[in-house]
Amino acid sequence: MKTYQTMSKDELTSLKTDLEAKYKEFQGMGLKLDMSRGKPSAKQLDISMGMMDVLNSEVSLQCEEGIDCRNYGILDGIKEARELLGAISEVPADNIIIYGNSSLNIMYDTISRSMTHGVMGSTPWCKLDTIKFLCPVPGYDRHFAITEHFGIEMINVPMTNEGPDMDMVEQLVSSDDTIKGIWCVPKYSNPQGITYSEETVKRFARLKPAAKDFRIYWDNAYSVHHLYEDQQDFCLEILEECEKAGNPDIVYKFTSTSKISFPGSGVAAIATSKNNLADIRKQLTLQTIGHDKVNQLRHVRFFKDLDGIHEHMKKHADIMRPKFEAVIDILEKELSGLGIASWIKPRGGYFISFESMDGCAKDIVSKAKEAGVVMTGAGATYPYGKDPKNSNIRIAPSFPTLDELKQAAELFALCVKLVSVEKLLEQ
Template structure:
């Protein structure tokens, strides 16, 4: 479908045909959901053997009775699990409860209000505090900043990660910028893997921005590969050690999309100084995490043989869903300019860009036809996508058949909205 050279009459005929198709689909009363990147029931069932796995033995190999209080950092075996995911020493890992978002909010709160390196290091000592947000990005990161009253400043995402020329330029010009959000592997929602050069330049940012600057490195999809030979993400911990900027990056991950999403184990990895500062405040919040669940996970992966073997089972379930999305997008828009997208090789999302000014209309039309999509603008701070073009597609929860049906609706809505826009502008 090429609208560029279409006549007014051709556009009108096309609009009538597509509108008739839309009416037919509406009559089906569909109820399909592509809104959030959750594991499917099929995926979480892979870990059902967590139940009863301890068989009454609540003592870890390190000799800890996991039923009792204490152990703010988590059991050593769980810290080692986090270390294997993030590529850091276990001594630099804290294992917590099921949510990495909780840890992110807590670290941000400590840095902002109490200071990771003493009271004088608290960000709110300044009259203005800003955070860099690569866009399109993860809405829950933006929500944390908004909740804490931290102003968000956008920086464009590229095919290799954030636009580092822009990042460095902004940091040199504005000392009130105290951090940056990053999803470095299979970035939410674009699926981009940060290049080695980008990782290296991020490791150098602490030299440009000063001691208070912190990159929140949310490596949520560190091991969520869909290919057998995935691109390897450069190790930010090692890059910072080499640059002498160990305090400038704090990493996060969890098993929430690996085992049971509602009862996993989350991890924060940081320098000795950052961990000490965080634990000082964390000790007022909790006496310790759910160590029983941590031991369950350690034993589960030991029985599975390896973490990679378990993740291959996830990939087998997810791949057909991603393939369905990409097939429909390629067939509908591969030979025209009605949409652009990233062919993600892992993670949980596919990012799609309509022509400018159409994302909200497409989302509304899809909802009218019984397909729920992530709200337009969700991938930008304050829900404001200046181009009104980005839509995040999350295909993991529905069945392959449901994804196929939902994508038929999606491409129809994009086509119809595009034709109507072309008619308006003709």
């Protein structure tokens, strides 16, 4: 097979004509598909419907400690929910506080609290001229949107196969006290599906930040979200590593059941050191009288324990795996060997990260859109929406049905080819 780069102008021109004809066909099909967000499909949600039956008017809504979950109170969350979410987060129940339905909301609140009240007694960030965050790229757009919203300057840190470039992280964090945090998705990262290596986690735990109020924002969104039972990534538990390294307070871990039970109606939590929890409680006790304990109880009664979670996640995997494989197969079949694209085959998480030729991502995404397939906006995986090479595209295979997905992936591959040819012809 010839790579596009070695083709002559004539070959490219003729190829372009073929591809344009195929594209027209797709346009005629009136597709309306969405591969933009990491949104579970209806079929995945159906496997949690039993959760709607565990509580009813005949059942006691008291938790194990005898507290009436219907009433006010219990700021930290009921014990059995702290145990369950603690197990998912690999921390003791005493190191976790359960919030509402959204871990994103916890992250937002964590930054917001640091802005107005600082971190464990530090100067509130809003009183400082400059605040910076490190952002491993490509990364999660909603993380970057939060820091941008608060006027926090974002610094790109390239991802490697083992996680963020730790030489750069160490150098920056130890030398600049305006750097107050780093966004991390340590397991099956968004969008690359990379899991941080043991060495990376250990280096995080051993960081010596110039800023006392520097924290690692460890968004463990996909901790139990494997695609293959026999090929699971393992990520070292960071809270314990930080403790061992004499850095007990340096990390906030975030987790939720959004992609375990129902995305809109799960439970989310923060896991961190007792010092950090005490600091958080000072604010939380003013912010709310307590989060939804009935929903916590519903989750525990349905999932029971970590084994129950793992069993449940196998069902998700059974639905997700064929979708990931279908996209990867189509990418392999259509694009491999052409020298115009690369991608990572993940073992878990919600995304496939795709690299086009430099300068092509935006055009590919808009071409796909014109033919009815919505992708995540090009650039979204970078702070400020600015992908310096304009090459990264996040593919989210979860939401469409398998048949729709195959069509969408075929169209996507076609758009990649077409835009690449156009690009090469311009040169």
